[in-house]
Amino acid sequence: MTVTKRPSKKKLMFISLLSILLIASAIVSTYALTQANSVKVTAEVLNVRNGPGLSYDIISQSRKNDRLKVIAEENKWYKVTLTSGEIGWVASWLVENVDVSAASNSNGKVVATLANVRANADINATVLDTVNKNKTVTVVSSQNGWTQVTYDKITGWIKSDFIKVEGASTDDTTALQKLTIREANTNIRDEASISGNLLETAQPGTTYDIIDSKDSWYEVKTTAGTTGYVANWVVTVGENEQAATPTVTSLSEATIVLDPGHGGNDTGAIGNNGTYEKTIALKTAAAIKAQIETTGAKVIMTRTDDSYIGLATRANSTNKHGADAFLSIHFDSTEEPNTASGTSTYYYNDNDQDFATTLNTQLETSMPLENHGIKYGDFQVLRENTAPALLLELGYINNGYDETTIDTDDYRQKVAQAVTNGLINYYAN
Numbered sequence: 001m002t003v004t005k006r007p008s009k010k011k012l013m014f015i016s017l018l019s020i021l022l023i024a025s026a027i028v029s030t031y032a033l034t035q036a037n038s039v040k041v042t043a044e045v046l047n048v049r050n051g052p053g054l055s056y057d058i059i060s061q062s063r064k065n066d067r068l069k070v071i072a073e074e075n076k077w078y079k080v081t082l083t084s085g086e087i088g089w090v091a092s093w094l095v096e097n098v099d100v101s102a103a104s105n106s107n108g109k110v111v112a113t114l115a116n117v118r119a120n121a122d123i124n125a126t127v128l129d130t131v132n133k134n135k136t137v138t139v140v141s142s143q144n145g146w147t148q149v150t151y152d153k154i155t156g157w158i159k160s161d162f163i164k165v166e167g168a169s170t171d172d173t174t175a176l177q178k179l180t181i182r183e184a185n186t187n188i189r190d191e192a193s194i195s196g197n198l199l200e201t202a203q204p205g206t207t208y209d210i211i212d213s214k215d216s217w218y219e220v221k222t223t224a225g226t227t228g229y230v231a232n233w234v235v236t237v238g239e240n241e242q243a244a245t246p247t248v249t250s251l252s253e254a255t256i257v258l259d260p261g262h263g264g265n266d267t268g269a270i271g272n273n274g275t276y277e278k279t280i281a282l283k284t285a286a287a288i289k290a291q292i293e294t295t296g297a298k299v300i301m302t303r304t305d306d307s308y309i310g311l312a313t314r315a316n317s318t319n320k321h322g323a324d325a326f327l328s329i330h331f332d333s334t335e336e337p338n339t340a341s342g343t344s345t346y347y348y349n350d351n352d353q354d355f356a357t358t359l360n361t362q363l364e365t366s367m368p369l370e371n372h373g374i375k376y377g378d379f380q381v382l383r384e385n386t387a388p389a390l391l392l393e394l395g396y397i398n399n400g401y402d403e404t405t406i407d408t409d410d411y412r413q414k415v416a417q418a419v420t421n422g423l424i425n426y427y428a429n
């Protein structure tokens with residue numbers, strides 16, 4: 001954790017000077033925006049997010065030279081309409097202002113020997129027409145590597161590679177765009193999926209050339225010179241931006257994912273009295289959520305009803321929501337009933353040992369069951385998590401004493417308070 005020091009007078013003066021400069025540059029960029037009703041994507045791949053900032057979820061992606069209609073601007077982000085009709089936000093520093101109002105559509109020239117004109121921006125869409133090299137068309141818009149053109153009363157889509165837009169840069173040798181790794185021990189895999197084989201591991205600040213993008217993954221050139229994939233939620237596009245994940249200094253600023261174990265057909269362990277682990281895990285997580293929320297923190301649940309959620313989806317929920325921590329809620333069992341009792345706190349990453357200790361100290365001091373301390377556990381929900389992640393086993397469901405203790409409001413309230421206090425201490429340190 002970063003300790004915030006009170007800034008000196010000199011530093012404060014520097015900060016206010018800096019703010020004046022920032023405000024001034026914001027005015028200039030707002031002025032520039034009013035000149036343009038659309039922007040052209042200058043980055044190889046551009047993330048479209050559901051809000052004006054890097055912390056918002058990526059809802060779509062746009063390719064180089066795509067033209068996006070601008071609706072609004074906020075904090076150097078543009079609210080744009082995609083050709084699909086979807087609305088999202090893009091970083092202003094990755095696009096260029098252009099004006100493509102109806103009166104000023106650009107002309108384009110077909111550069112392929114033959115190019116199909118399709119009904120939609122999709123390789124499987126119906127072919128409306130075929131045009132020859134050097135055919136001149138009017139460029140209407142572009143999206144995901146496709147350019148919408150109109151000519152001779154036909155309007156359709158041609159692959160952008162097959163069209164040269166007049167006035168557009170002819171410099172095809174522009175350097176590949178780079179991305180910077182944001183998270184520690186980021187995996188570069190041989191497929192655009194978390195089940196792909198591991199090719200190499202990268203550390204924050206490492207940059208890679210972007211070759212292409214696929215779903216939520218970037219195709220990159222690995223250190224060995226081969227092709228690999230990295231998840232877009234652990235990287236920042238560009239190499240100049242500092243790899244800066246905002247540091248949470250109090251629980252109230254944090255987003256916590258709570259993961260009630262099991263659900264649906266997966267009942268989890270079953271108690272001597274027929275209690276299902278999935279049922280009390282959900283009730284306990286709901287109590288923890290309510291308690292954490294009293295601090296102002298945001299809580300996301302991987303499930304809120306009796307449904308089955310895959311382990312990879314649970315693990316990925318922290319990435320998806322930009323969460324700061326992940327807690328999986330479970331109850332233990334033994335083969336033979338009534339042979340074990342008590343609670344355990346599991347971590348997978350060595351980096352999470354402090355987190356485990358801080359949280360477990362609170363459980364140890366306030367819970368009515370024996371505390372077995374922190375333990376290493378190779379659980380998928382922890383292993384595939386990019387945020388600090390713990391799995392809590394909050395008592396043995398097939399121990400008569402534990403079973404009657406853990407399924408009570410009193411126990412749930414104690415757990416909720418202990419977990420919340422543990423998180424408060426964790427973020428305060």
Ligand SMILES: [Zn+2]
Pocket residue numbers: 261262268269277330331
């Ligand atoms: Zn379990």
